[in-house]
Amino acid sequence: MIRFENVTMVYDQKSRLGSENARPGLDDVTIEIDRGDFAFLVGASGSGKSTFLRLILREIVATGGSVHVAGQNVARIPSWRVPKLRRGIGVVFQDFRLLPQKNVFENVAFAMQVVGESRSAIRDHVPEVLKLVGLEGKEKRQPDELSGGEQQRVAIARAIANKPQILLADEPTGNLDPATSVGIMNVLDRINQNGTTVIMATHDDGIVNSMRRRVVELSLGKIMRDESAGEYTSMIPVINQDGTRELRQADHSTWQKPSTGNQAFAPFDTEDDMP
Amino acid sequence: MKLGFILGEVGSGLRRNLSMVVSVVLVTFISLTFVGTAALMQMQITQMKGYWYDKVQVAIYLCGEHNEGTNCAEGAVTEGQRGEIESMLGSAAVKPYVENFEYESKEQALTHFREQFDNSSMSETVTADQLPESFRVSLVDPEKYQIIKELFSSMDGVDVVVDQRELLEKIFSIINIASFVAIGIAGVMILCAVLLVGTTIRLSAYLRRRETGIMRLVGASKSSLQLPFVLEGVISALIGALLASGVLWAAVRFLIDDKLALEYKDTAFISTGEVFMVAPWLILLGVVLAGVSSLVTLRRYLKV
Ligand SMILES: Nc1ncnc2c1ncn2[C@@H]1O[C@H](COP(=O)(O)OP(=O)(O)OP(=O)(O)O)[C@@H](O)[C@H]1O
Ligand SMILES: [Mg+2]
Numbered sequence: 338m339i340r341f342e343n344v345t346m347v348y349d350q351k352s353r354l355g356s357e358n359a360r361p362g363l364d365d366v367t368i369e370i371d372r373g374d375f376a377f378l379v380g381a382s383g384s385g386k387s388t389f390l391r392l393i394l395r396e397i398v399a400t401g402g403s404v405h406v407a408g409q410n411v412a413r414i415p416s417w418r419v420p421k422l423r424r425g426i427g428v429v430f431q432d433f434r435l436l437p438q439k440n441v442f443e444n445v446a447f448a449m450q451v452v453g454e455s456r457s458a459i460r461d462h463v464p465e466v467l468k469l470v471g472l473e474g475k476e477k478r479q480p481d482e483l484s485g486g487e488q489q490r491v492a493i494a495r496a497i498a499n500k501p502q503i504l505l506a507d508e509p510t511g512n513l514d515p516a517t518s519v520g521i522m523n524v525l526d527r528i529n530q531n532g533t534t535v536i537m538a539t540h541d542d543g544i545v546n547s548m549r550r551r552v553v554e555l556s557l558g559k560i561m562r563d564e565s566a567g568e569y570t571s572m573i574p575v576i577n578q579d580g581t582r583e584l585r586q587a588d589h590s591t592w593q594k595p596s597t598g599n600q601a602f603a604p605f606d607t608e609d610d611m612p
Numbered sequence: 613m614k615l616g617f618i619l620g621e622v623g624s625g626l627r628r629n630l631s632m633v634v635s636v637v638l639v640t641f642i643s644l645t646f647v648g649t650a651a652l653m654q655m656q657i658t659q660m661k662g663y664w665y666d667k668v669q670v671a672i673y674l675c676g677e678h679n680e681g682t683n684c685a686e687g688a689v690t691e692g693q694r695g696e697i698e699s700m701l702g703s704a705a706v707k708p709y710v711e712n713f714e715y716e717s718k719e720q721a722l723t724h725f726r727e728q729f730d731n732s733s734m735s736e737t738v739t740a741d742q743l744p745e746s747f748r749v750s751l752v753d754p755e756k757y758q759i760i761k762e763l764f765s766s767m768d769g770v771d772v773v774v775d776q777r778e779l780l781e782k783i784f785s786i787i788n789i790a791s792f793v794a795i796g797i798a799g800v801m802i803l804c805a806v807l808l809v810g811t812t813i814r815l816s817a818y819l820r821r822r823e824t825g826i827m828r829l830v831g832a833s834k835s836s837l838q839l840p841f842v843l844e845g846v847i848s849a850l851i852g853a854l855l856a857s858g859v860l861w862a863a864v865r866f867l868i869d870d871k872l873a874l875e876y877k878d879t880a881f882i883s884t885g886e887v888f889m890v891a892p893w894l895i896l897l898g899v900v901l902a903g904v905s906s907l908v909t910l911r912r913y914l915k916v
Contacts (some may be wrong), residue, residue, distance in 0.1 A: 394829070417834060424831030434826060448830040450617045499830060 338372040338407060338503065338534045339393060346388050346558075364558035365402070370536060370551075372502070375529045375584035377545050378538040379569055380555035386538035388505070389555070390505045393536070394426060395419050407502065424452055427496030427504040427533075431511035433488045435480040441467065441491050442476040448498040468492045470524050486517035493524055504528060506537040510544060518544060542569035560586035621823070621840035622847065625816050632812040633848050639808050640852025640902070641859075644894045647793045648860045651890045653791035656882045657784050670757055672697065672747040672764050673771045679744075681771040681878030689745070693769030697747060706763060709756050713749040714780075721745065738877070744771065772869030802901065805852075809845045809905040816841055817914045824914060838914060842906045850895065857891035 343361060346363040363385045370376055378386045392404050395411045404411045407425065414422055435444050442463055449459045452612050479486055480515040489509055496504060506525065510518035522544055529535045539545060545552060545568060552567030553560060626633050674694065675684035694715075700706060701713050716724070721743035751757060757775045765773050817824065827837055865889050873881045 354767040420828075420833045422831075423829060428829050434822065436823060436826065447826065449835065450614065451827050451830050453614060453833040453836075495826075504800075598732070 338369040338374070339536070340405040341366050341368045341389075341392075341402065342405070342558075343402035344392065344399045344404055345405060346397065347400045350400065360559050361390070361400075363399075363555075366555075366558070366560055367402075368553065368560060368563065370534060372499050372534055373529070373532055374551060375526070375535045375548075376537070376551040376553055377548070377567075377569075378536060378553050378555060379540070379545060380561070382540075383557075384555040385558040387507055388558075390428075390507055390536065390538060392439050393503070393505060394428065395422060424499055425502050427499070427501040429489070429492050429504070429506040429509045431508040432471055433480075433485075433492045433512075435488055435491055435495075437480055439480075440476065441472060441478050441480075441483070444480070444491055445494045445498050448495045452499055454499075462498065463494075466498050469497070469527065471520070484581070485513050485518070486520055489513065489521055490524060493521070493528070496526055501533065503534045503536070506535065506539075508539055508541075509537065509538065515543060520543045522548065537600055545569040617707055618839055618843070625820060625840055625844045626818050626847070629812060629816045629844070632815055633844070635806050636765075636805070636812050636845070636902075637852045637855070639801060639805045639847045640898050641855040643798050643805050644853050644856035645859055646798035646801060647897065648887075648890050648894050650791040650794035650798060650885060651893070652860065652864070652882055653787050653794065655886045655893040657787050657889070659886075660780060660783070661791055661881055669742040669776045670749045670751060670760055671776055672749065672760075673744045673774065674746060675769050675771045676744050677741075679771045683766065683770050686768075688887040689769035693767070697764065697767055697769065700763070700767070701747065701749065706760070709752055709759060711750040711752045713747050716746050716748055718743050718745050738841050761839045766912050805849070805898075806901055806905045809849065810909040811900045812848070813841050813845050813906040813909045814913050816844060818912065838907070838910050841910055841914065842903055845906035846859065846899050853891075853895040853898035856894055856898075857887065860890065861887045 339544060344363055344366045345361050347361045366385075366389070388397070392399055393406055393411070395404075395414065398412050403534055406422065409422070411422065436447060439447060444465045445466060446459045449462065454462075464473075464476070467476060470493050472487065472490050472494065475483070475487065478487075480491070483491065489512075493504075493506075495511070504525070509525070510521055513521060518541060525535055525537065526548075549566045552562065552564050552569070554562040554567075622877065673716065674689040675681060675687070677688050698865040701710060704744075722740040725738060725743065726818070749760060751760065754777055756774075757778070761773045761775070824837060861884055864884050868881050869883055873879075873883075880913050
């Protein structure tokens, strides 16, 4: 369904030529995600998860290698055909991105109007989708009358309104509490069971660990790990006494109780600590 | 993409961006008014030329009953005097300068007058006696008008010799200057309008970036993304163009038809018919400029 072949994404090519410290957002990534898969993308902030998703959407075009979606090399799709590619892909974000002036029904209907669906198709299909995400009876609510979890359900409903084959989710539970997140994961799981390929970038270890799905870990733009039923992390960064940094296989005794000599920190705190 | 949906988007864009839309309307309105004014002035010149320019270069007006010209002391021109003038026009001294000439009686003058003002009420109030009889002389070289004037001005029965061409040229050059000024102002204003449409569309794209972002993600085609913005610019310009046409129509109707044409009865004026010829071009110009300007802006600020 989705295939990356030696994909490299250098954001600012000019500055890369000029200075050495610019590194690619993705670096020589090769991976295949099959139809019907459910894959988590994990990795520290800046490791290239969003870059991975944006390449699939062709929001950006790889500077090296090729990205294939449903058998097509997306770089070869002429720009006027890109909308057609995107109609086959649903996207959900951390910040929901609902239209505040439109109610729940209209927000979902918007996606169908944009691609030119008829009024009757919209009238029939939107309630079905809202039922799938568990929002029956809330069609008339405005986004600001919904909880964060409910807003994310609306966003998911909008993403799947045009029956995409692929659903990309970039930290969809990033703004939600654990209990609400579980609800969202159940919705995504249900969508996946209907045959949609789901790729979800996340920092939420609890979810990854409990779902036991495929886990792809990125680090500095490279694939570190690709497990079919993985956990959030198997490696933790460790800082040695002399200041050098390295990744080590997770050793619970080491990072739960830092021993003398090594100071380790939990991977979820790295955003602030890493330069 | 359904038309109703696009129009809904246009409507919400126009509402959210109202003050900018109003300024686009006003600027296109003013600039197109100047363009239209210039066009109408050129049509006025053509109108006047069409009637007079080739027909007559020099008019030798003959004395009427009540003329006060130095040669008119004996009242109206006599049969003999008229014959003398006519043979003078045919004489060897004058012939080389004259291409042709014809006599216009009072009745013919009236007929011409009526032809020229066939749609105005004043043509009925004028009688043949109020109009002078004349010889209408076309010159081989219009520049040699002075010779004819010298030869005929002193003849008995001649009231006055008028180089109508010179009179017309003077009027034309004034109108021409005015229309160039109008075109100059229009040019600057059109530049303003084009830039303002660009700014407005940019602002509008910014205000609606949420919607367009979502539209892009769910696979809106380029045209359905851009069309609402282009229509926003085009509709504003269209309103401006309609206002300009309306103002031009009112100006011609109330200033020319109802005033100037009555005051200067012997001049051919444009009428509201000409406004209806100019208006479609103004509308086209406004729409095309706004459309192009918004498309160019969108290429930079609304990527698909
Ligand atoms: N538009 C851009 N221009 C330049 N560099 C960018 C751009 N977007 C991302 N990058 C860089 O590419 C790298 C990968 O970024 P990316 O957004 O993919 O990370 P991420 O894994 O999604 O991080 P997070 O978990 O914080 O969302 C980072 O170093 C980032 O600075
Ligand atoms: Mg990201």
